Amino acid sequence: MTTSGIEELGWLEDWDEVRARLGELAGLDGPAPAAVTRRALEDRAFGFYLLFARESPTLKKALLEDPRNAAYERAAEKAPTTSLLGTAAKAFARWGAAGFKRLDAAAYDARWRTCLACPELVEAPDRLVYNGLTILADDSRVCSACGCVAAKKAAVPTEGCPLGKWPHPEQRD
Ligand code: SF4
Numbered sequence: 001m002t003t004s005g006i007e008e009l010g011w012l013e014d015w016d017e018v019r020a021r022l023g024e025l026a027g028l029d030g031p032a033p034a035a036v037t038r039r040a041l042e043d044r045a046f047g048f049y050l051l052f053a054r055e056s057p058t059l060k061k062a063l064l065e066d067p068r069n070a071a072y073e074r075a076a077e078k079a080p081t082t083s084l085l086g087t088a089a090k091a092f093a094r095w096g097a098a099g100f101k102r103l104d105a106a107a108y109d110a111r112w113r114t115c116l117a118c119p120e121l122v123e124a125p126d127r128l129v130y131n132g133l134t135i136l137a138d139d140s141r142v143c144s145a146c147g148c149v150a151a152k153k154a155a156v157p158t159e160g161c162p163l164g165k166w167p168h169p170e171q172r173d
Pocket of ligand 1 (some may be wrong): 114115116118119120121142143144145146150160161162163164165166
């Protein structure tokens with residue numbers, strides 16, 4: 001395991017630290033609420049959007065008060081398992097370990113142009129899930145190869161195109 005991998009797991013396995021870190025990165029006054037944190041880990045799109053809403057108090061409030069957060073309250077009573085962290089949350093964690101930096105405009109444009117020409121870019125299949133979040137995205141279509149909102153995923157440096165159509169600027173040596 002690489003050093004960064006160890007640091008990543010250490011960051012993830014401390015539940016209080018995950019909540020505190022998410023609160024800090026989302027621009028909250030303290031640790032993120034447990035249910036919100038749990039949802040951010042299980043629902044990648046929600047986690048991304050919460051962090052992207054950092055500078056928008058109105059949108060941040062909408063996400064924090066989303067009634068669907070209640071569905072995560074019971075699960076949030078316990079720290080997430082390693083298996084959960086190892087699957088849905090992995091990309092979110094990588095991004096966190098990298099300080100939640102966003103891609104520069106030129107690199108983003110190159111990625112997004114590729115998505116726009118890609119047959120995998122489709123309308124979101126589950127409008128109920130995505131409707132509450134589209135307020136933050138200019139384009140709410142998803143990548144059918146991975147299920148992410150492509151316009152937002154493309155802005156995350158540590159994310160990659162599942163079909164290898166994007167360059168990975170921060171993964172090159
Ligand atoms: S992430 Fe890759 S596969 Fe998905 S829509 Fe964009 S270019 Fe296509």
